[in-house]
Amino acid sequence: MAxxxxxxxxxxxxLQARSRATDDALxxxxxxxxxxxxxxxxxxxxxxxxxxxxxxxxxxxxPNKDALMAALIALKQRELGDTLSEAVAASSGRxxxxxVRHLVRAAIDLQRAAPRLNAAIDxxxxxxxxxxxxxxxGDDQIAALVTFLAEHFPAKxxxxxxxxxxxxxxxxxxxxxxxxxxxxxxxxxxxxQSVKAALGYLRHGA
Amino acid sequence: MAxxxxxxxxxxxxLQARSRATDDALxxxxxxxxxxxxxxxxxxxxxxxxxxxxxxxxxxxxPNKDALMAALIALKQRELGDTLSEAVAASSGRxxxxxVRHLVRAAIDLQRAAPRLNAAIDxxxxxxxxxxxxxxxGDDQIAALVTFLAEHFPAKxxxxxxxxxxxxxxxxxxxxxxxxxxxxxxxxxxxxQSVKAALGYLRHGA
DNA sequence: AGAGTATGTGAGCAGACCCTCGGGTTTTGA
DNA sequence: TCAAAACCCGAGGGTCTGCTCACATACTCT
Numbered sequence: 001m002a003x004x005x006x007x008x009x010x011x012x013x014x015l016q017a018r019s020r021a022t023d024d025a026l027x028x029x030x031x032x033x034x035x036x037x038x039x040x041x042x043x044x045x046x047x048x049x050x051x052x053x054x055x056x057x058x059x060x061x062x063p064n065k066d067a068l069m070a071a072l073i074a075l076k077q078r079e080l081g082d083t084l085s086e087a088v089a090a091s092s093g094r095x096x097x098x099x100v101r102h103l104v105r106a107a108i109d110l111q112r113a114a115p116r117l118n119a120a121i122d123x124x125x126x127x128x129x130x131x132x133x134x135x136x137x138g139d140d141q142i143a144a145l146v147t148f149l150a151e152h153f154p155a156k157x158x159x160x161x162x163x164x165x166x167x168x169x170x171x172x173x174x175x176x177x178x179x180x181x182x183x184x185x186x187x188x189x190x191x192x193q194s195v196k197a198a199l200g201y202l203r204h205g206a
Numbered sequence: 207m208a209x210x211x212x213x214x215x216x217x218x219x220x221l222q223a224r225s226r227a228t229d230d231a232l233x234x235x236x237x238x239x240x241x242x243x244x245x246x247x248x249x250x251x252x253x254x255x256x257x258x259x260x261x262x263x264x265x266x267x268x269p270n271k272d273a274l275m276a277a278l279i280a281l282k283q284r285e286l287g288d289t290l291s292e293a294v295a296a297s298s299g300r301x302x303x304x305x306v307r308h309l310v311r312a313a314i315d316l317q318r319a320a321p322r323l324n325a326a327i328d329x330x331x332x333x334x335x336x337x338x339x340x341x342x343x344g345d346d347q348i349a350a351l352v353t354f355l356a357e358h359f360p361a362k363x364x365x366x367x368x369x370x371x372x373x374x375x376x377x378x379x380x381x382x383x384x385x386x387x388x389x390x391x392x393x394x395x396x397x398x399q400s401v402k403a404a405l406g407y408l409r410h411g412a
Numbered sequence: 413a414g415a416g417t418a419t420g421t422g423a424g425c426a427g428a429c430c431c432t433c434g435g436g437t438t439t440t441g442a
Numbered sequence: 443t444c445a446a447a448a449c450c451c452g453a454g455g456g457t458c459t460g461c462t463c464a465c466a467t468a469c470t471c472t
Contacts, residue, residue: 012448016439019449038333039245044430054451059431116332123329126322126387127244167381167399174380175373181332193373197407204406218418222469225419250460260421265461 008070008130010061023061025051030072035117042120044068070130073121077137083110084144096152097199103148104194107172108187111180118177142166149202164202171197214276214336216267229267231257236278241323248326250274276336279327283343289316290350302358303405309354310400313378314393317386324383348372355408370408377403 014020029051034042044065048055062068087106091099111118125134145165146158153161175197179190220226235257240248250271254261268274293312297305317324331340351371352364359367381403385396 014449016448018438022449039329040333043428045428048452055431056433056451057449060449065430119329119332123245123325126325127246163399166384167403170380170384171377171403174376178372178376193369196410197373197377197403200406200408200410201403202406203410204402220419222418224468228419249458251458261461262421262463263419266419271460 007063008067008128009063010067010071012060014061019061022051022053022057026053026058026061026068027072027075030068031076031114031117034072034120035114038116039120039123042069066128069124070128070133073125073128073130074133074137076117076121077134077141080110081137081140081144084141088144088148091148092151096202097195099148099152100198100202101191101195103145104172104176104191104198107176107194108180108190111176112187115177115181141169145169153202167201168198171201213269214273214334215269216273216277218266220267225267228257228259228263232259232264232267232274233278233281236274237282237320237323240278240326241320244322245326245329248275272334275330276334276339279331279334279336280339280343282323282327283340283347286316287343287346287350290347294350294354297354298357302408303401305354305358306404306408307397307401309351310378310382310397310404313382313400314386314396317382318393321383321387347375351375359408373407374404377407 010023014023026047029047030042033046033050037046044058045055047068048058051058058068062071083106084103087102088099091102094102142162142165145168146161149156149161149164149168153164156164172194175194176190179193180187184190216229220229232253235253236248239252239256243252250264251261253274254264257264264274268277289312290309293308294305297308300308348368348371351374352367355362355367355370355374359370362370378400381400382396385399386393390396
């Protein structure tokens, strides 16, 4: 019988300023190690060293390695949500094509910045029991896109918009990743194909 | 200086019938373990045991663990190419929508059959230095889709068709995975959204 | 039949990893 | 100022994993 594993939530809330710094440094280091060495090189000792902390400190904030991974995923998902919200806000009053291009560029920038980290997160998201976290941050991302779409498709119901947003997010993510990972000389084709795919989906069946 | 790692190609070609059986059983076991336990539980000892072979036998056919993974990926990519070719052949003379739906259903079936295996392959494809294998099998898959698209877009150049096929493959894969992984009660929404996305892309900008 | 080759075996080694634990250092607050 | 609380440290225990190697068995061919 497997003894119940500790939860994936942080073990201790940082109270003093220095401990919050340690906590942040650990998560930042985790992201860095994953980008640099992939899931294989992602060891707790490597993360602690990179963070300038000891392995003991790491385990004061995270009950186990998966909890660290979960915290990193939650952070990155929140950041993605914020990025989308900004892009949507900046596109208010502009054309659908303009907004989509703006969103696509944001996605390309994120993927260029950390392709291996994103790939690792994609895999780990499905392995870890963090559906609660994901549905919350995922909802934020979808909400941002719904705001964007509502401006251009005022006749659609909220539910229809949510579905569209969900598929839009999936399509853009996939096409962007596919073209950016190929390390093409420039990223114009990534942008062009992503925009084409997104607009095709949104305008079709309208 | 990292000592040169052995290549990812098989170590020994099976000559007798029994050895070919062992080889097949090992790759089949690898797929089974990955689907059942994910990348974490994918150990060489587990694979050998599941295959009914000894760990020593495994290392007679594969120089290391990555080579086994590479062989599995190559097999699954070939199978995907074959599946696509069949779907394309079966859709000859029918409408674009009909063909796309056929392709989407094939993709859904594959993802339903082994979602965790596919996720693991997605990650490992990028980690292993197997671009040669992938570009070959990838070309086969694209070629099948180009055949399909050429029938419906006779005016397009070969290069344009290849791009379309590439993006089509990416879109369908992503949307299918996204909806199938959610384990919706049925898979009608997966089919509907995938078809919509694919047709939207193909018809837009024509 | 029997020598030579191909294939199969599994105990166990070397190394890596997660995580604990006993103890030290810094900060807080009265 | 000084005790309590918060925080930090890192050697190493226990466990697991990839892989080797010395040997056994099955097959082939003359």
